[in-house]
Amino acid sequence: MSDPKTIAIYDDRAAEYAGMTDQYNTTDPRLVAFIAACPEGGRVLDLGCGPGAAAARMAEAGLAVDAVDASAAMVEMAARHPGVTARHATFDDIAGEALYDGIWANFSLLHAPRTDFPRHLSGLHRALKPGGVFLIGLKLGKGEARDRIGRLYTYYTEDDLMDYLRAAGFTPTDIKHGQGEGLDGTVSPWISVIAHG
Template structure:
C-alpha cells in the first residue's frame, strides 16, 4: 500500500482548512489549460482530488468527472460538487484501460513513496486514452521528508520526473515551475508537467 497513514490522518483533520486554502482556483492557468484541451463530453479523473475544487470546475465546464481521494472527509466534499462522481481509494486502486481523456494529478502523487511511482504512472498511462492529457504537479528537490504538519513528501527533480514519465510511455511536453506556500505555511518549489499518452 502506498498511502502514508499519518499523511492521510492529517488531511482528514485539516480537511476544512485545506478546502479554504484551495477555494479560489479560478485563476489556475494549469487547470484552465487542462479543461480547454478536453474534447466535448470528455471523461476525466481528478486523482487525489482533495475537497474537489478542481473537479467541480471541470464538472461546471461540462466534463464527466471521476474524483478519487484516500481521505473520506475529502471525498464527501468532492461529491457535493455538481457533475462529480467521487469515491475513496488510494493510488494502488488505479485500474482500467483507455478510460479517460484526461487525468489531473495535481500535487497528489508526491505523497507516494518513490519506489511506487513507476507502477502508479504505468497504471495511469493504461487508464488514459491514446493522445489523452496527463497533468502532474510535484514539489521539486531530492529525497523524502515530512513537513511541519507531519505529511510525507517525495521530492523530484525535473529530469527525474521527465524520465519517469517517459519510462511509463508518456510523452512529456510543456512544464511550468514556481514557488508557493501551502497548508503548512512553508514555501516550496514545484513543477507541473503536461504529457500525452
C-alpha cells in the same frame, strides 16, 4: 496515497485545506489548459481531488469527472459539488485501460513513496486513452521527508520527473515552474507538467 499519517492529517484539516486552495484551484491557468486539451464531454480522472474545487470546475466545463481521494473527509467535500462523482480510493485502486480522456494528478502523487511512483505512472498511462492529456504537479527537490505537520513527501528534480514520465510512456509537452505556500506554512518550489499518453 497510502501513508496513514498523511491521510489522517488531510482528514483532520480538510476544511482548512479547502479554505487555502479552493479559490486558486478554480482559476488555475493549468486547469484551464487541461480542460481545453480534453474533448468536449470527455471523461476525466481527478486523482487526489481534495475538496473538489478543480473537479467542480471540470464538471462545469462539461466534462464527466471521476474524483478520487484517500481522505474520506476530502471525498465527502468533493461529492457535494454538482456533477462530481467522488469516491474513496488510493493510487493503487486506479485500474482499467483507455478509460479517460484526461487525468489530473495535481500535487497528489508527491505523497507516494518513490519506490511506488513508476508503478503508479504506468497504471495511469494504461487508464488514459491513447493521446489523452495527463497533468502532474510535484514539489521540486530530492529525497523523501515529512513536512512540519507530518505529511510524507517525495521530491523530484525536473530531469528525474521527465525520465519517470517517459519510461511510463508519456510524452511531456508543457512544463511550468512556480512556488507556493503549503498547509504547513512552508513556501516550496514546484513543477507542473502536461504530457500526453
